[in-house]
Amino acid sequence: MDTHELARLYDFTGKTFVVTGGAGVLGGVAAGALYGCGANVILLGRNSGAVQTAAERLGARAMGVAADVTRRDDLTAALAAVKARFGPVHGLVNAAGGNMPGATTSAERSFFDLPEEALRQVFDLNLMGTVLPCQVFGRQMADQGEGAILNYSSLAALKPLTRTIGYSAAKAGVSNFTHWLAVHMAKTYSPNIRVNALAPGFFVGEQNRALLIDAATGELTSRGRAIIEHTPAGRFGKPEDLAGAALWLLSPAAAFVTGIVVAVDGGFSAFAGV
Numbered sequence: 418m419d420t421h422e423l424a425r426l427y428d429f430t431g432k433t434f435v436v437t438g439g440a441g442v443l444g445g446v447a448a449g450a451l452y453g454c455g456a457n458v459i460l461l462g463r464n465s466g467a468v469q470t471a472a473e474r475l476g477a478r479a480m481g482v483a484a485d486v487t488r489r490d491d492l493t494a495a496l497a498a499v500k501a502r503f504g505p506v507h508g509l510v511n512a513a514g515g516n517m518p519g520a521t522t523s524a525e526r527s528f529f530d531l532p533e534e535a536l537r538q539v540f541d542l543n544l545m546g547t548v549l550p551c552q553v554f555g556r557q558m559a560d561q562g563e564g565a566i567l568n569y570s571s572l573a574a575l576k577p578l579t580r581t582i583g584y585s586a587a588k589a590g591v592s593n594f595t596h597w598l599a600v601h602m603a604k605t606y607s608p609n610i611r612v613n614a615l616a617p618g619f620f621v622g623e624q625n626r627a628l629l630i631d632a633a634t635g636e637l638t639s640r641g642r643a644i645i646e647h648t649p650a651g652r653f654g655k656p657e658d659l660a661g662a663a664l665w666l667l668s669p670a671a672a673f674v675t676g677i678v679v680a681v682d683g684g685f686s687a688f689a690g691v
Protein backbone atom coordinates (compact mmCIF):
# COMPACT_ATOMS: atom_id res chain seq x y z
CA MET A 418 0.00 0.00 0.00
CA ASP A 419 1.48 3.36 -0.98
CA THR A 420 0.81 6.85 0.35
CA HIS A 421 -1.65 7.50 -2.50
CA GLU A 422 -3.81 4.50 -1.54
CA LEU A 423 -3.59 5.43 2.14
CA ALA A 424 -4.67 8.99 1.40
CA ARG A 425 -7.68 7.67 -0.54
CA LEU A 426 -8.89 5.85 2.58
CA TYR A 427 -9.10 9.23 4.29
CA ASP A 428 -10.86 11.02 1.44
CA PHE A 429 -14.41 11.64 2.69
CA THR A 430 -15.55 13.61 -0.37
CA GLY A 431 -19.29 13.13 -0.99
CA LYS A 432 -19.88 11.59 2.46
CA THR A 433 -22.12 13.27 5.02
CA PHE A 434 -21.41 13.19 8.75
CA VAL A 435 -23.50 14.46 11.67
CA VAL A 436 -21.48 15.56 14.70
CA THR A 437 -23.50 16.14 17.88
CA GLY A 438 -21.80 18.64 20.18
CA GLY A 439 -19.93 19.70 17.04
CA ALA A 440 -19.61 23.30 18.22
CA GLY A 441 -17.84 22.10 21.38
CA VAL A 442 -14.13 21.57 21.87
CA LEU A 443 -13.65 17.82 21.28
CA GLY A 444 -16.62 17.39 18.91
CA GLY A 445 -15.27 20.37 16.99
CA VAL A 446 -11.99 18.53 16.39
CA ALA A 447 -13.77 15.58 14.74
CA ALA A 448 -15.96 17.98 12.74
CA GLY A 449 -12.95 20.00 11.56
CA ALA A 450 -10.95 16.89 10.64
CA LEU A 451 -13.85 15.39 8.67
CA TYR A 452 -14.44 18.69 6.89
CA GLY A 453 -10.74 19.00 6.10
CA CYS A 454 -10.87 15.53 4.50
CA GLY A 455 -13.73 16.55 2.19
CA ALA A 456 -16.90 15.51 4.08
CA ASN A 457 -20.16 17.40 4.33
CA VAL A 458 -20.44 18.09 8.07
CA ILE A 459 -23.53 18.83 10.12
CA LEU A 460 -22.88 20.42 13.50
CA LEU A 461 -25.78 19.50 15.73
CA GLY A 462 -26.15 21.18 19.12
CA ARG A 463 -28.54 22.73 21.56
CA ASN A 464 -27.34 26.28 21.00
CA SER A 465 -28.54 27.49 17.60
CA GLY A 466 -26.18 30.49 17.46
CA ALA A 467 -23.14 28.38 18.37
CA VAL A 468 -23.75 25.71 15.71
CA GLN A 469 -24.46 28.31 13.01
CA THR A 470 -21.29 30.25 13.83
CA ALA A 471 -19.16 27.09 13.95
CA ALA A 472 -20.61 25.90 10.62
CA GLU A 473 -19.91 29.26 8.96
CA ARG A 474 -16.35 29.09 10.25
CA LEU A 475 -15.87 25.67 8.64
CA GLY A 476 -17.26 26.61 5.20
CA ALA A 477 -19.85 25.87 2.54
CA ARG A 478 -20.04 22.08 3.10
CA ALA A 479 -20.95 22.60 6.76
CA MET A 480 -24.40 23.16 8.22
CA GLY A 481 -25.50 24.02 11.76
CA VAL A 482 -28.66 22.35 13.06
CA ALA A 483 -30.18 23.17 16.46
CA ALA A 484 -31.36 20.07 18.31
CA ASP A 485 -31.27 18.64 21.81
CA VAL A 486 -29.79 15.12 21.75
CA THR A 487 -32.15 14.04 24.54
CA ARG A 488 -35.25 14.88 22.45
CA ARG A 489 -36.26 12.45 19.74
CA ASP A 490 -38.51 15.01 17.99
CA ASP A 491 -35.60 17.42 17.62
CA LEU A 492 -33.42 14.66 16.17
CA THR A 493 -36.08 13.52 13.73
CA ALA A 494 -36.48 17.11 12.49
CA ALA A 495 -32.69 17.39 12.22
CA LEU A 496 -32.50 14.22 10.10
CA ALA A 497 -35.11 15.65 7.71
CA ALA A 498 -33.16 18.93 7.41
CA VAL A 499 -29.90 17.08 6.75
CA LYS A 500 -31.44 14.80 4.12
CA ALA A 501 -33.04 17.77 2.35
CA ARG A 502 -29.67 19.51 2.04
CA PHE A 503 -27.16 16.66 1.62
CA GLY A 504 -29.09 13.40 1.05
CA PRO A 505 -28.19 10.24 2.99
CA VAL A 506 -26.13 10.31 6.17
CA HIS A 507 -23.01 8.11 6.17
CA GLY A 508 -21.65 8.77 9.63
CA LEU A 509 -22.54 9.96 13.12
CA VAL A 510 -20.25 11.30 15.84
CA ASN A 511 -21.86 11.49 19.28
CA ALA A 512 -19.78 14.12 21.06
CA ALA A 513 -22.52 15.98 22.96
CA GLY A 514 -22.07 15.21 26.63
CA GLY A 515 -20.44 16.32 29.82
CA ASN A 516 -20.60 16.45 33.58
CA MET A 517 -22.60 18.63 35.97
CA PRO A 518 -21.48 19.87 39.38
CA GLY A 519 -24.62 18.53 41.10
CA ALA A 520 -23.73 14.98 40.07
CA THR A 521 -20.27 15.18 41.66
CA THR A 522 -19.46 14.69 45.33
CA SER A 523 -17.55 17.39 47.20
CA ALA A 524 -16.71 18.45 50.76
CA GLU A 525 -20.16 20.07 50.91
CA ARG A 526 -22.11 17.37 49.03
CA SER A 527 -21.77 13.75 50.12
CA PHE A 528 -22.80 10.79 48.00
CA PHE A 529 -25.90 10.43 50.18
CA ASP A 530 -27.01 13.99 49.43
CA LEU A 531 -26.49 14.00 45.66
CA PRO A 532 -29.67 15.35 44.09
CA GLU A 533 -31.53 12.72 42.11
CA GLU A 534 -32.35 15.25 39.41
CA ALA A 535 -28.68 16.06 38.72
CA LEU A 536 -27.79 12.37 38.43
CA ARG A 537 -30.70 11.78 36.07
CA GLN A 538 -29.62 14.74 33.92
CA VAL A 539 -26.07 13.40 33.55
CA PHE A 540 -27.31 9.90 32.70
CA ASP A 541 -29.81 11.40 30.26
CA LEU A 542 -27.36 13.68 28.45
CA ASN A 543 -24.48 11.21 28.13
CA LEU A 544 -26.27 7.87 27.71
CA MET A 545 -29.69 8.69 26.25
CA GLY A 546 -28.07 11.56 24.33
CA THR A 547 -26.00 8.88 22.57
CA VAL A 548 -28.65 6.17 22.23
CA LEU A 549 -31.33 8.45 20.70
CA PRO A 550 -29.15 9.85 17.85
CA CYS A 551 -28.06 6.26 17.09
CA GLN A 552 -31.74 5.31 16.78
CA VAL A 553 -32.68 8.27 14.59
CA PHE A 554 -29.59 8.43 12.31
CA GLY A 555 -28.70 4.74 12.65
CA ARG A 556 -32.02 3.58 11.20
CA GLN A 557 -31.08 5.24 7.94
CA MET A 558 -27.67 3.51 8.02
CA ALA A 559 -29.47 0.18 8.60
CA ASP A 560 -31.69 0.85 5.56
CA GLN A 561 -28.73 1.69 3.32
CA GLY A 562 -26.48 -1.07 4.77
CA GLU A 563 -23.58 1.29 5.35
CA GLY A 564 -22.40 3.68 8.03
CA ALA A 565 -19.94 4.52 10.77
CA ILE A 566 -20.78 5.67 14.29
CA LEU A 567 -18.28 7.10 16.76
CA ASN A 568 -19.36 7.63 20.37
CA TYR A 569 -17.50 9.74 22.91
CA SER A 570 -16.96 7.75 26.07
CA SER A 571 -14.29 8.68 28.64
CA LEU A 572 -11.47 7.12 30.58
CA ALA A 573 -13.85 7.55 33.53
CA ALA A 574 -15.76 4.64 31.98
CA LEU A 575 -12.77 2.31 32.39
CA LYS A 576 -12.07 3.29 35.99
CA PRO A 577 -14.47 5.63 37.77
CA LEU A 578 -12.83 8.85 38.94
CA THR A 579 -13.21 9.91 42.55
CA ARG A 580 -16.13 12.35 42.99
CA THR A 581 -17.51 11.93 39.44
CA ILE A 582 -20.12 9.26 40.12
CA GLY A 583 -22.85 10.21 37.63
CA TYR A 584 -20.54 10.94 34.72
CA SER A 585 -18.39 7.81 35.24
CA ALA A 586 -21.47 5.57 35.35
CA ALA A 587 -23.04 7.26 32.32
CA LYS A 588 -19.87 6.91 30.24
CA ALA A 589 -19.52 3.25 31.27
CA GLY A 590 -23.02 2.95 29.80
CA VAL A 591 -21.81 4.61 26.58
CA SER A 592 -18.92 2.12 26.26
CA ASN A 593 -21.20 -0.83 26.94
CA PHE A 594 -23.79 0.47 24.46
CA THR A 595 -21.01 0.86 21.85
CA HIS A 596 -20.18 -2.85 22.13
CA TRP A 597 -23.86 -3.79 22.00
CA LEU A 598 -24.74 -1.65 18.98
CA ALA A 599 -21.66 -2.78 17.03
CA VAL A 600 -22.77 -6.40 17.31
CA HIS A 601 -26.42 -5.59 16.65
CA MET A 602 -25.77 -3.52 13.52
CA ALA A 603 -23.32 -6.02 12.03
CA LYS A 604 -25.39 -9.13 12.70
CA THR A 605 -28.87 -7.73 12.07
CA TYR A 606 -28.27 -5.21 9.27
CA SER A 607 -24.82 -5.14 7.69
CA PRO A 608 -21.17 -5.70 8.66
CA ASN A 609 -20.57 -2.44 6.77
CA ILE A 610 -22.10 -0.51 9.68
CA ARG A 611 -19.42 -0.05 12.32
CA VAL A 612 -19.77 1.39 15.81
CA ASN A 613 -16.77 2.41 17.92
CA ALA A 614 -15.93 4.89 20.66
CA LEU A 615 -13.15 7.16 21.84
CA ALA A 616 -12.26 7.35 25.51
CA PRO A 617 -10.51 10.71 25.83
CA GLY A 618 -8.30 11.23 28.85
CA PHE A 619 -7.88 14.61 30.50
CA PHE A 620 -8.32 17.55 28.15
CA VAL A 621 -8.61 20.95 29.80
CA GLY A 622 -11.98 22.47 28.92
CA GLU A 623 -14.43 24.88 30.46
CA GLN A 624 -16.18 22.05 32.32
CA ASN A 625 -13.11 20.84 34.24
CA ARG A 626 -10.63 23.76 34.14
CA ALA A 627 -11.25 24.83 37.74
CA LEU A 628 -10.68 21.27 38.96
CA LEU A 629 -7.29 21.02 37.22
CA ILE A 630 -5.80 24.53 37.27
CA ASP A 631 -5.95 27.10 40.06
CA ALA A 632 -7.52 30.21 38.46
CA ALA A 633 -5.70 32.59 40.81
CA THR A 634 -2.16 31.22 40.44
CA GLY A 635 -2.30 29.33 37.14
CA GLU A 636 -0.66 26.39 38.96
CA LEU A 637 -2.00 22.85 38.85
CA THR A 638 -4.44 21.94 41.60
CA SER A 639 -3.61 18.84 43.67
CA ARG A 640 -6.01 16.87 41.42
CA GLY A 641 -4.32 18.30 38.31
CA ARG A 642 -0.89 17.29 39.68
CA ALA A 643 -2.11 13.78 40.50
CA ILE A 644 -3.39 13.40 36.93
CA ILE A 645 -0.14 14.54 35.31
CA GLU A 646 1.89 12.26 37.60
CA HIS A 647 -0.35 9.40 36.51
CA THR A 648 -0.09 10.22 32.79
CA PRO A 649 3.00 8.69 31.15
CA ALA A 650 2.87 11.38 28.43
CA GLY A 651 3.31 13.95 31.21
CA ARG A 652 0.69 16.45 30.01
CA PHE A 653 -3.00 17.05 29.48
CA GLY A 654 -4.46 16.23 26.07
CA LYS A 655 -4.65 18.84 23.32
CA PRO A 656 -7.92 18.70 21.35
CA GLU A 657 -6.06 17.90 18.11
CA ASP A 658 -4.72 14.72 19.78
CA LEU A 659 -8.15 13.18 19.06
CA ALA A 660 -8.23 13.86 15.32
CA GLY A 661 -6.20 10.87 14.11
CA ALA A 662 -8.12 8.28 16.13
CA ALA A 663 -11.48 9.82 15.15
CA LEU A 664 -10.68 9.87 11.42
CA TRP A 665 -9.27 6.35 11.51
CA LEU A 666 -12.35 4.86 13.20
CA LEU A 667 -14.73 6.68 10.81
CA SER A 668 -12.77 5.79 7.67
CA PRO A 669 -12.53 2.62 5.56
CA ALA A 670 -9.02 2.24 7.04
CA ALA A 671 -10.88 0.74 10.02
CA ALA A 672 -13.17 -1.47 7.89
CA PHE A 673 -12.47 -4.52 10.10
CA VAL A 674 -12.72 -2.58 13.38
CA THR A 675 -16.01 -2.45 15.22
CA GLY A 676 -17.08 -2.51 18.87
CA ILE A 677 -13.89 -1.08 20.34
CA VAL A 678 -13.24 1.83 22.69
CA VAL A 679 -9.95 3.58 21.91
CA ALA A 680 -8.30 5.38 24.82
CA VAL A 681 -6.65 8.65 23.80
CA ASP A 682 -5.23 9.46 27.20
CA GLY A 683 -1.43 9.71 27.08
CA GLY A 684 -1.20 6.28 28.70
CA PHE A 685 -3.27 7.12 31.82
CA SER A 686 -5.37 3.95 31.64
CA ALA A 687 -2.32 1.72 31.08
CA PHE A 688 -0.40 2.98 34.11
CA ALA A 689 -0.80 1.12 37.40
CA GLY A 690 0.86 3.96 39.31
CA VAL A 691 4.07 2.08 40.22
Ligand SMILES: NC(=O)c1ccc[n+]([C@@H]2O[C@H](COP(=O)([O-])OP(=O)(O)OC[C@H]3O[C@@H](n4cnc5c(N)ncnc54)[C@H](O)[C@@H]3O)[C@@H](O)[C@H]2O)c1
Nearest residue numbers: 438440441442443462463485486513514515571617620622
Ligand atom coordinates in the same frame (compact mmCIF):
# COMPACT_ATOMS: atom_id res chain seq x y z
N1 LIG B 1 -12.90 17.48 27.90
C1 LIG B 1 -12.49 16.33 28.40
O1 LIG B 1 -11.47 16.24 29.12
C2 LIG B 1 -13.24 15.07 28.09
C3 LIG B 1 -12.71 13.85 28.52
C4 LIG B 1 -13.39 12.67 28.23
C5 LIG B 1 -14.57 12.71 27.52
N2 LIG B 1 -15.08 13.90 27.11
C6 LIG B 1 -16.34 13.88 26.36
O2 LIG B 1 -16.13 14.46 25.09
C7 LIG B 1 -17.35 15.07 24.65
C8 LIG B 1 -17.10 16.52 24.27
O3 LIG B 1 -16.60 17.20 25.41
P1 LIG B 1 -16.00 18.70 25.33
O4 LIG B 1 -14.93 18.78 26.34
O5 LIG B 1 -15.73 19.03 23.91
O6 LIG B 1 -17.25 19.51 25.90
P2 LIG B 1 -17.89 20.87 25.35
O7 LIG B 1 -18.74 21.38 26.48
O8 LIG B 1 -16.86 21.78 24.76
O9 LIG B 1 -18.83 20.34 24.16
C9 LIG B 1 -20.04 19.70 24.39
C10 LIG B 1 -21.03 20.21 23.37
O10 LIG B 1 -22.25 19.49 23.53
C11 LIG B 1 -23.34 20.40 23.44
N3 LIG B 1 -24.48 19.89 24.19
C12 LIG B 1 -24.60 19.77 25.53
N4 LIG B 1 -25.80 19.26 25.85
C13 LIG B 1 -26.45 19.06 24.68
C14 LIG B 1 -27.74 18.55 24.35
N5 LIG B 1 -28.60 18.16 25.29
N6 LIG B 1 -28.07 18.48 23.05
C15 LIG B 1 -27.21 18.88 22.09
N7 LIG B 1 -25.98 19.37 22.34
C16 LIG B 1 -25.61 19.46 23.62
C17 LIG B 1 -22.81 21.69 24.03
O11 LIG B 1 -23.57 22.81 23.60
C18 LIG B 1 -21.37 21.69 23.52
O12 LIG B 1 -21.28 22.32 22.26
C19 LIG B 1 -18.35 14.91 25.79
O13 LIG B 1 -19.14 13.76 25.57
C20 LIG B 1 -17.45 14.69 27.00
O14 LIG B 1 -18.11 13.99 28.02
C21 LIG B 1 -14.45 15.09 27.38
